[in-house]
Amino acid sequence: MANDGEFKRDQNYITTRITADGRDGYPVEPGRYRLVIARACPWANRAAIVRRLLGLEDVLSMGICGPVHDERSWTFDLDPGGKDPVLGIERLQEAFFKRDPEYPRGITVPAIVDIPTGQVVTNDFAQITIDMSLEWTAHHRDGAPELYPERLRDEIDDVASKVFKDVNNGVYQCGFATSQEAYDEAYRRLWDRLDWLSDRLAGRRYLVGDTITEADVRLFTTLVRFDAVYHGHFKCNRHKLSEMPVLWAYTRDLFQTPGFGDTIHFPQIKEHYYVVHKTVNPTGIVPAGPDESGWLTPHGREELGGRPFGDGTPPRPPIEAERVPGPGEGASTAKPAH
Template structure:
C-alpha cells in the first residue's frame, strides 16, 4: 500500500503517438504541430534539448509559457497581448479543453498541440522525446545525432528508469514529501542513485556508449537545476552538485555542448520553483544565488574520449527568437 505522505506524480492524460506516415497515431507533418514548454520545467526541457539537437526548429514550432503559472494553468504572458501568436490562446488549458471540454485535471508541459484544431495531442513527457528521435527522422537536420540507437535501447531504457525513479522524480518525492519517513526514503534513494551514477561516469564520458543519448538528456535536466533549486528548496542537501567532482564536470560538459546550455534559463527556473510552490516557500522570495559562472569553467571530460554527436555534427545556433540570455 502506498504511503499517502509520499508524492505521487500524475499520469499523462493525453498520450497520442506521432508516427511516420500516421501508421499508428498522428502523422508527422512539418508545421502542423506546436510544442508548448516552460523553460522552468525539467520535463519540458527534455523536449527543448532534443528538438535543438535534432534540428526540428522549423518542423515543430515553439511556444514558451511564463514560468509562473496561476490557477488557470500555464500562461502565454511572455507574448504580445498575452496570447500565443500561433494558437491564439491565453492559457494552455484552453488547448486541453478543446480536446476534452469536460477536462478538469492538471495541465502540464511539455505538450504538443495540433495547430489546425487547437487541440492538445499529447502531454506524455516520457514519450515525446523518443518519438522526436525515432518517428520524426525525415525532419531531422543533416548531421543530427542518433539519441536512441536501436542497439543500445535496452541499456538506455534501464539507465533512464533508475534515474527517473530516484533522481528525476526523486527530487520531487523529497521536496513534496508530507512526512519525515517519506522524505527520508526519497532522500536516501536519490543520493544512492547519484553516487552510483557518479561512479559509473568516473570512467566514461556519457551514460551509455561513447555518444550523447536520451539518457544523458534526462539526467542533465535534473542536474542543471540541482544547486539552484533542489538542494535548498527541495531539501536535497547532502551535498551540492558542485561538490561532486564527477557529476559537476559531467554536467558542465553537457551544458557547454550546443543544444544543452543554450536552452537553459536559470531566471525562469528559480522564479517558477520559488514563487509557485507557496506551500514550501510561502514568502515567495527568490534567492539571488548560486553563482552561475562556474558552468562555463573547463571540465576536462574530453580526456575520457567519446564523440558527443557520434558521426554527426553539432546543431547550429538557435533561431534568434529562441536565444536565451547567456550567463
C-alpha cells in the same frame, strides 16, 4: 499525496502519438504542430533539447509559457498581449479543453498542439522525445545525432528508468514529502542513485555508449537545476552539485555542448520553483544565487574520449526568438518564440 506523506506523481497523460505513418490519426507533417514548453520545467526542457539536437526547429515550432502559473494552467504571458502568436490562446488549458472539455487532470508541459484544430495531441513527455528521434527522422537535420540507437535501447531504457525513479522524480519526492519518513526514504534513494551515477560516469564520458543519448538528456535537466533549486528548496542538501566532482564536470560538459546549455534560463527556473510552490516557500522570495559563472569553466571530460554527436555535427545556434541569456548575462526575460 499518499497518506504516508509520500509525493505520488500523476503519470496519466494523453498518450496519442504523432507518427510517420499517422496510425493514431496524427501523421508527422512539417508546420502542423506546435511544441509548447516552459523554460522552467525539467520535463519540457528535455523536449527543447532534443528538438535542438535533431534540428527540428523549422518543422516543429515552439511556444514558450512563462515561468509562473496558477492552478488552472501555464500561461503565455511572455508573448505580446499574453497570447501565443500561433495558437492565439492565453492559457495552455484552452488546448486541452478543445481536445476534451471535461479534461480532469493537470495541464502539463511539454505538450504538442495540433495547430489546425487547436487541440492538444499529447503531453506524454517521455514518449515525445523518443518519437522525435524515431518518427521525425525524415526531417532531422544533416548531421543529427542518434539519440536512441536500437543497439543501445535496452540499456538506455534501464538507466533512464533508474534516473527517473530516484533522481528526476526523486527530488520532487524529497521536496513535497509531508512526513519525515517519506522524506528520509526519498533522500536516501536520491543520494544512493547519485553516488551510483557518479561511479558510472567516473570512467566514461556519457551514460550509455560513447555519444550523447536520450539517457543523458533526461539526467541533465535535473542536474542543471540542482544547486539553483533542488539543493535548498527541495531539501536535497547532502552536497551541492558543484561539490560532486564527477557529476559537476559531467553536467558542465553537457551544458557547454550546443543544444543543452543554450536552452537553460536560470532566472525563470528559480522564479517558477520559488514562487509557485507556496507550501514549500510561503514568502515567494526568489534567491539571488547561486553564482552561475562556474558553468563555463573547463570540465576536463574530453580526456575520457567519446564523441558528443557521434558521426554527426553540432546543431546550429538557436534562432534569435529562442535565445536565452547565458550565465552572467542577467535575468532578462527570454524572447517568445514565433
